[in-house]
Amino acid sequence: MYTVPLPRIGTDLAWRDAAKRLIGAGVSPEDILWDFDNEMGELFAIDTPLPPVTRRIKAPQSFVEMADWVVWHKDPQRFARLYALLWRLRHQPGLMQDRADADLAKLRQMEKGVHRCKHKMKAFVRFRDLRQGGARRSFAAWFEPTHHTVEPTAPFFARRFADMDWMIATPDVTAQFIDGNLTFHPGQPKPDLPEDATEALWGTYFCNIFNPARLKVSAMTSEMPKKYWKNLPEARHIHDLIAGAEAKVQEMRDAAPTLPPERVAKIKRQLRGED
Amino acid sequence: MSRLDLSQKLAILSDAARYDASCASSGTTRRDSRDGKGLGSTEGSGICHAYAPDGRCISLLKILMTNFCIYDCAYCVNRVSSNVQRARFSPDEVVQLTIEFYRRNYIEGLFLSSGIIQSPDKTMEDMLRIAKRLREVENFRGYIHLKTIPDAAPELIEEAGLYADRLSINVELPTDQSVQAYAPEKNPATIRKAMGDVKARKDVAGERSYTGKRGKRFVPAGQSTQMIVGADGSTDATILGQSTMLYGDYKLKRVYYSAFSPIPDATAKLPLIKPPLAREHRLYQADWLLRFYGFGVDEITAARPDGNLDLDIDPKLAWALQNRALFPVNVNRASKEMLLRVPGFGTRTVGRILSTRRYRSLRYDDLLRMGASLKKAQAFITAHDWTPGGLTDSVNLRARFAPPPEQLSLF
Numbered sequence A: 001m002y003t004v005p006l007p008r009i010g011t012d013l014a015w016r017d018a019a020k021r022l023i024g025a026g027v028s029p030e031d032i033l034w035d036f037d038n039e040m041g042e043l044f045a046i047d048t049p050l051p052p053v054t055r056r057i058k059a060p061q062s063f064v065e066m067a068d069w070v071v072w073h074k075d076p077q078r079f080a081r082l083y084a085l086l087w088r089l090r091h092q093p094g095l096m097q098d099r100a101d102a103d104l105a106k107l108r109q110m111e112k113g114v115h116r117c118k119h120k121m122k123a124f125v126r127f128r129d130l131r132q133g134g135a136r137r138s139f140a141a142w143f144e145p146t147h148h149t150v151e152p153t154a155p156f157f158a159r160r161f162a163d164m165d166w167m168i169a170t171p172d173v174t175a176q177f178i179d180g181n182l183t184f185h186p187g188q189p190k191p192d193l194p195e196d197a198t199e200a201l202w203g204t205y206f207c208n209i210f211n212p213a214r215l216k217v218s219a220m221t222s223e224m225p226k227k228y229w230k231n232l233p234e235a236r237h238i239h240d241l242i243a244g245a246e247a248k249v250q251e252m253r254d255a256a257p258t259l260p261p262e263r264v265a266k267i268k269r270q271l272r273g274e275d
Numbered sequence B: 001m002s003r004l005d006l007s008q009k010l011a012i013l014s015d016a017a018r019y020d021a022s023c024a025s026s027g028t029t030r031r032d033s034r035d036g037k038g039l040g041s042t043e044g045s046g047i048c049h050a051y052a053p054d055g056r057c058i059s060l061l062k063i064l065m066t067n068f069c070i071y072d073c074a075y076c077v078n079r080v081s082s083n084v085q086r087a088r089f090s091p092d093e094v095v096q097l098t099i100e101f102y103r104r105n106y107i108e109g110l111f112l113s114s115g116i117i118q119s120p121d122k123t124m125e126d127m128l129r130i131a132k133r134l135r136e137v138e139n140f141r142g143y144i145h146l147k148t149i150p151d152a153a154p155e156l157i158e159e160a161g162l163y164a165d166r167l168s169i170n171v172e173l174p175t176d177q178s179v180q181a182y183a184p185e186k187n188p189a190t191i192r193k194a195m196g197d198v199k200a201r202k203d204v205a206g207e208r209s210y211t212g213k214r215g216k217r218f219v220p221a222g223q224s225t226q227m228i229v230g231a232d233g234s235t236d237a238t239i240l241g242q243s244t245m246l247y248g249d250y251k252l253k254r255v256y257y258s259a260f261s262p263i264p265d266a267t268a269k270l271p272l273i274k275p276p277l278a279r280e281h282r283l284y285q286a287d288w289l290l291r292f293y294g295f296g297v298d299e300i301t302a303a304r305p306d307g308n309l310d311l312d313i314d315p316k317l318a319w320a321l322q323n324r325a326l327f328p329v330n331v332n333r334a335s336k337e338m339l340l341r342v343p344g345f346g347t348r349t350v351g352r353i354l355s356t357r358r359y360r361s362l363r364y365d366d367l368l369r370m371g372a373s374l375k376k377a378q379a380f381i382t383a384h385d386w387t388p389g390g391l392t393d394s395v396n397l398r399a400r401f402a403p404p405p406e407q408l409s410l411f
């Protein structure tokens, strides 16, 4: 029996290393307990050192890539499910192409969940200016991801916002980017971030780019689910926009056509080259 | 008139920009700012940073440089004869808004268009100044989409292509006659020429010279256009025929369809109808079938004698119902081309079917797990444990999919 401790930060590498050793030594899935971030406590702590890397087992590249996503899922069974599939792959090398296998389908679905969460994080993190002066500007955001996606997503922000310092704080893991160095720290409660006047301008944009004649609320909520709204500054306007849409459109319809402004005649003459 | 502050200008100039459907920010070159000397990145697929209650993606800061315009296009809120409030951003204001929004992760970049002020060249020059400043002074590496002014000098349009990821020129309406009727100052031939110039310039940029060097980057995300649907009397067959020509002759990346929707201070020429959103949706579906599923325009529009798409069911289903003799198809043996024509099968499902059937004979439940919509597909396929029996040819098949007729009530 093995209990494998897996850290909250660096989960992917730790899982991959352990899985390599265990599968190489032929340890079957029933003999492994995966312990994420000490959640099991002392009770199950069996201190059996992991087997050394002896034999290297070949796993399909598509499995390795899928595992790199699935390890960040919030399902406590994720590590066991991955290992069980790896175990089956030893004798069923074509398994990864079988889109109808139930175990694989479940893992693919989890992979999709992490994909989506990562995508939403890229979309919905909202930085506030910390106005700290200094050579580099600094920004900070509070975000609540569904899965453990801060670590795999932070490099995206590092590639995009490389000329500024930033922090993305979450209850799970906090990422910091200072002077070009990306580091990860334990999660934290929501910090008090200073007000940022640009949020009001963003709200103005959000309200005015919306076309009240095309109200389609479900299309919005399917892509921007309500659970994200509390951390999106623009979301506070949604209620009023929906409530006022009908009236706005009616107002446009009711308005009688107006007479063109006086300058029109002159401009049209110019356009025809008569002036 | 009192001076407008930045927030008021933003309100006016985003309000004026919302009738442009495009907000795409995908398909350009991969860039990042890891060197620490600039801001921004583009990585293949763009990101929708928010959704408005109209269900549309907000990916870019989509604004007009100014909504003053000397033209008089009947469908447009900015036309010279309208009494809407006018505003104009300074180049610096546009640059600052873009950068500050980008730094807070609100947007992927800028989509800038403009009413025509003084002259087409002058307008285009001002837009260029903004794009150039973003790239060269701010070192901005995010996405830039410029709506070009077709009547501007070709050199200006060419220069725009060096800074922008995408250029667009709107054809506005599906036929030349409609453009003449509703956008009298615009010339369809000039619009096509401008699109042709951009295509030719992009072709050159893609070729290697004799030294093996590639030409300068030129609109890597290509060009797109927009057609307004429902303002004139064009049929869907006319519209889709026009799109096919645009995709073919000008290699456009996207044709956007924009349901004509009520605008403030509308002209008496165009009645303010409810925007034909269902029609717009069916056109996008048909457009998809043309580009990715191997359908031809005549096939898609043959179902109805009036040349319009069936609003109650999607165009692929409508085609299948008309061509039942070709069904059911066997998912374990049919060609890729035929699988793509099965209602309820997307390109991804078809890919999965092709890869999995090498290992086993597919059953009904397997298809479900692959993400096929069997509610639609089941009448048109056979699988290892499934045949549709008489379903394929049953007379009430269409009724199973079309929404029931609206209940009548006494009044």
Ligand code: SF4
Pocket (backbone or CB within 6 Å): B069, B070, B071, B072, B073, B076, B077, B078, B079, B080, B114, B115, B116, B183
């Ligand atoms: S040129 Fe026509 S469509 Fe463009 S802003 Fe002016 S009036 Fe509107």
